[in-house]
Amino acid sequence: MTALTAVSGRRRRTDRAARGVLLALTGVALIPLVLVVYYLLKRGLGAISWDFFTTDPTGSFLGDPGGIKSAILGTIEIVALATLIAVPVGVLVALYLVEFGRGKRFGNLVRYFVDVMTGVPSIVFGLFIYIVLVTSSFVGVGFAGWKGGVALALLMLPVVIRSGEVVLLLVPDGLREAALALGAPRWKVALRVVLPSALPGLITGSLLAIARAAGETAPLLFTSAYVLGTSFNLDGRMNSLPLQIFSDVGQAQDRLVQRAWGAALTLVALVLLLTLIARLFQRRNRYT
Amino acid sequence: MSIIRIAPALASVAALAVGVAACGSGDTGNSNSGSSNSSKSSTLSGAGSTFAAPVYSEWANQLKSQGITLNYQPVGSGAGIASLQKGTVNFAGSDPALAPEDKQGLTKGKAVQVPMFFGAITLSYNLPGVKQKLKIDGATAAGIFATKIKKWNDPAIAKLNPGVKLPATNITVVHRSDSSGTTKGFTTFLSDYSPSWKSQYGADKDIKWAAGTTGAKGNDGVAAAIKQTEGAIGYVEQAYALQNHFTFFDVKNAAGKYIAPTLASTTAAGDGLKVPADLGISTINSPNKAAYPIASQTFVDVYHDLCKAGMSQSVASGLKKFLTFGLGQGQSVAKQLQFATLPSSIQSQAMQAVDGLQCNGKTL
């Protein structure tokens, strides 16, 4: 087959150059990831040790700065609480939107407002919770881990709702209609048919929301505050990995800066792990 | 599937947990008090001055064995007082004495300020090529921080340091971005020697700095900024400067002598101080011949009636123990960190104030 128009040398060169530029820019896009991981490993690995994970930060000016035990435990506690609040509520609201809210004005209104919530900067959430829960005497004045959990839940909620809605919509209506035809009431259809079918996607969405919440600093600044010791009391101040890093990053002491790198490495490992699990899970359970 | 069955149960458990936690935290101002299980141990929370933070954290380490856990947040004197006003901490660390507007916001009772120790605010700089000790006076410092003097080899600096080869590097001014007692002390010193500084910038915990200067959080942040930038100059408390091996200026004091910040010159700043009734002393620009001119005092601010302000009995007595320790054994700990101890007259007045702290009308 002969070409209708011959490709001139100039056009061929432009083509090759343009494709080269695109490839180069894609490489540029990957450079930051490589550099971040490289420096995290280079400067953070030195801090990692068994003691690092099992001792609390001491706050001592001259002596041993301690490790990040309270930060790790605190992150786990606060994020767990946030998940317990955000995932059930989020899934149920997504269920509402899909089962009863499709095409209805109220459903559209809820969906629109949830979309609005996705765009709210996390610091505005933190400020809101600070004023409503921390400084007012509504629930008792003071910083508390559970207040941080609530702030993170607010952050996770729109993500869970939106991703949940997408996943629930993917469940074929035929399944619903079959169940209804067999005589099941609406609530059984929703809870016993639709939810189980969408479960893998819901889990993926929740994992991604958790990964995002685990890395957030701004909301926790205002709500759970930074503290040295390990605490299992959600009603008191609680340390967390992002706050630990934020506190150490502005320090002049090399040991504290190194601890910041070690904590950052730990946090990134945690978040990357969650993200990768979510993505792999998603690939294995793809519907179509 | 079991997860669907569990989900509503999980949600209600979560709601219950939140509800119980919310009901349980009715104790205003000290949600930590419930976490201690023995009557001998208590958890204190404080916030404020980064200037004093090194000493408070060492005291906290030593008091752990006595069952007292101290959580001190070094957020700057301004935020410390705001936290005390809001009731989110038991005590505030503040370098400057309480101003009338501060006292106005402390509505849970009468406020008491207890002087703790003195420290030197060094004028540290990062000039690796200059080995000699440099001299400076208040007017030149004001010129630098107002960005009127832009390079290290400016004639104003050279005049005070004859024979020293100063590089042509740009001066990067580093100051505090948060509301800071260290800033207030330093700007008070500058205002005393430069009328143009006084009128344009004034002396306060937080001022509007000139364009082109770098702001950092806390004494540690300023130290970090100085460390990372060649040609930088900033004001940091001495413990931070020593820890990072900074070089700092000898500063001209009111008597006309160039004084280096040392334990002796800082202590000299506290000699012969007039002590007002509310213990609100100030050691900046002391007239003593041997005194370092930028020495600052620091206070712990508490309410006179601790329990009425919202603390439990155990926390209140823990706080009193902390303050008593600080004014007693703690003074030698402060000295190790190069902070000057209180002269005995001020120390006894401070102890009196601490002894008078009450819980619901009864002395602790």
Place this chain on the structure above:
Amino acid sequence: MEAGSLRLPPGGRSLDERSPASRAADPFFRWGLTVLATLVLALIAFFFIFLVSKAQPALSKFGLLGFVFKDNWDVSRNIYEAWSLVVGTIVTSVIALVLGVPVAVAAALYVTELCPARAKGALTILIDLLAAVPSVVYGLWGVFVLIPHLKPAEQWFSDTFSFLPFVGGSVAGPNVFIAGLILAIMILPIVSAISREVILTVPRDHKEAALALGATRWEMLRIAVLPYSRSGIVGASMLGLGRAIGETIAVTLVVGNAPNVPHQIFDQGYTLAAVIANEFGEAANNPLHVGALIAAGLVLFVLTLAVNAAARAIVNRTVPA
């Protein structure tokens, strides 16, 4: 894909009949879910109203226009006019767009059109992983890696190109350019992911027609793909812009925290989000200061709202939901 636990009893009719008992639960179920959704709606409404009411002291004292357009953020004198913050927010975001969007779109184009199939999955995951790095880690990396390593290059650029507007003068360590650069890295994954989806919607016919007419791969992209996906890419960029505007922690660590309007790209600056993070602690008992910070948060909220709404409208036109 199993249909729950509906089991057929042997030889029987169906099963979970709509017995009165199970039917009775239906309205409660629907009602319960509706209440929950309404609560979420009420929460969001409360959130907005609350912010507006708390911002009142500052907005009424300086006026909304005065707050946004006048330049004097002076905490010690209790004056809160936020123009320098608004400019700082816009400048850092614009730098982020200028640096980030071309790279993101190029990566999206490469991955969807030019990349060998085996590498597609890996490349996609790698670019998306940029979104997994927390903001505070980017800040840490920016302070200790980017700033010191880029300072000499920045100084060289500033000296060599000082004839350009907004370039020239001495380079401060933390500055708006570095903040914009880090924001560019942070918005890269989201702009790239959405651009990818947009580019995937280009009909194969268009692309094959161009190729059949003898276009080279690049010309095909230029003629068939880019024009078709242009509005979607604009939408993706605006979503990235929305993210950049609201980013706090990474920015506050590298922007210099100086409430002055930056005159050149290597000056220190300040953003609306950063000022909230830095000053909320000392503002706690000063209603005017708190009101000013909340007003800054409101301006931020409204900005991101407007940008995101516009972006969504554009993207939804191109990509079927």
